[in-house]
Each structure stands twice: as structure tokens, then as C-alpha cells.
Amino acid sequence: xxxxxxxxxxxxxxxxxxxxxxxxxxxxxxxxxxxxxxxxxxxxxxxxxxxxxxxxxxxxxxxxxxxxxxxxxxxxxxxxxxxxxxxxxxxxxxxxxxxxxxxxxxxxxxxxxxxxxxxxxxxxxxxxxxxxxxxxxxxxxxxxxxxxxxxxxxxxxxxxxxxxxxxxxxxxxxxxxxxxxxxxxxxxxxxxxxxxxxxxxxxxxxxxxx
Numbered sequence: 001x002x003x004x005x006x007x008x009x010x011x012x013x014x015x016x017x018x019x020x021x022x023x024x025x026x027x028x029x030x031x032x033x034x035x036x037x038x039x040x041x042x043x044x045x046x047x048x049x050x051x052x053x054x055x056x057x058x059x060x061x062x063x064x065x066x067x068x069x070x071x072x073x074x075x076x077x078x079x080x081x082x083x084x085x086x087x088x089x090x091x092x093x094x095x096x097x098x099x100x101x102x103x104x105x106x107x108x109x110x111x112x113x114x115x116x117x118x119x120x121x122x123x124x125x126x127x128x129x130x131x132x133x134x135x136x137x138x139x140x141x142x143x144x145x146x147x148x149x150x151x152x153x154x155x156x157x158x159x160x161x162x163x164x165x166x167x168x169x170x171x172x173x174x175x176x177x178x179x180x181x182x183x184x185x186x187x188x189x190x191x192x193x194x195x196x197x198x199x200x201x202x203x204x205x206x207x208x209x210x
């Protein structure tokens with residue numbers, strides 16, 4: 001199998017972090033990492049689009065030629081491939097609540113951060129044509145609303161989805177780290193519970209992957 005990733009991009013980092021939390025040995029699992037150069041537009045090449053038609057990273061190519069894209073789908077497969085430690089829920093109810101938390105973070109926190117950065121950061125202009133700076137700035141404001149909500153949640157529970165570390169924490173952490181490109185700091189904005197949570201996750205071994 002081949003896992004196509006891109007250094008410093010948040011979605012590939014989510015999968016890499018998920019793998020690390022699972023303790024999956026890539027060699028033993030038969031998974032080879034393949035770096036895709038986003039700045040060189042390798043993800044938009046004809047060869048890569050044959051694997052990932054929407055030119056998205058990450059992508060997991062199976063030995064039979066099938067290709068699985070979308071971060072959540074790849075992590076779902078990895079959860080089944082290596083069930084422990086469990087990161088997505090042990091029964092239908094817990095799975096649903098963890099997915100709810102993960103989707104909220106992905107859609108209302110990570111996505112606005114991505115829009116803000118892609119439309120306002122000059123270094124990402126080649127990847128986002130045309131850029132709409134006003135839209136990007138408005139998305140930065142939307143992200144702050146979600147950050148405030150996350151901060152309130154983390155004032156009465158230790159992790160994003162509740163009482164234990166899950167995939168939702170991985171998504172939120174990778175989003176928050178990506179937000180450094182927009183010079184966002186939870187603590188500087190007064191979101192002290194969110195900052196404390198971030199610092200705890202940063203202390204985990206899995207946080208070292210990029």
C-alpha cells in the first residue's frame with residue numbers, strides 16, 4: 001500500500017497522527033509513505049489525478065489499485081485495520097458522539113482556518129487562484145466563534161469529544177497548529193482552556209509528526 005502525504009499540510013498530518021496514536025508500524029503494515037510536493041503542483045498532475053480525481057491529499061492506494069481518499073475515510077479504514085487503541089468509539093452511541101465532535105471541528109474550525117490561510121497568505125497564492133482576501137478574513141472571524149465554543153467545552157471536559165482522547169482531538173490539534181500561519185494563538189486570545197488542551201496534546205508523541 002502507498003499513503004500519499006504532504007509535509008506540513010493539516011489533513012495528511014491528521015492521518016499521520018492517527019497512525020502514530022495507533023502505534024501502527026508502517027513497514028510491518030506494508031504501508032509506504034509517498035510525499036507529494038504541493039508547491040510544485042504534483043497533486044494536480046495527470047498521474048496523480050488518476051488516483052485522486054479531485055487532486056486531494058491524503059490518499060491511500062491499496063495493492064489492488066483502489067484508492068481511498070478523504071481523511072476521515074482513511075482513518076475509518078485504519079481503525080478497522082488496527083482496532084486498538086480505539087479512537088472512534090466502542091459502540092454505536094459513542095461512535096456517533098465522537099463523529100459529531102469531529103465533524104464540528106472539521107467543518108467549523110479547520111475549514112475556516114484553511115479558507116482564511118489559503119485566501120490571505122501570499123505564500124499560498126499559487127495553490128489558491130484567485131485569492132479572495134475579504135472572504136479569507138471573514139473566515140478567520142468565523143473560526144474565532146468556534147474557538148470560543150471549544151474553549152467553553154474544554155472548561156468542563158478534558159478532551160474535545162468528552163472524557164478521552166479521540167480522533168476529534170487529532171483534528172482540532174492539526175487545525176490549531178495550521179492556524180499558526182494566521183498568527184493565531186489561543187492563549188493570546190484569552191482562550192485559556194483551549195490553550196491548555198493544545199499544550200497537553202502537544203506533549204503526546206504523535207504530535208511530533210508533520
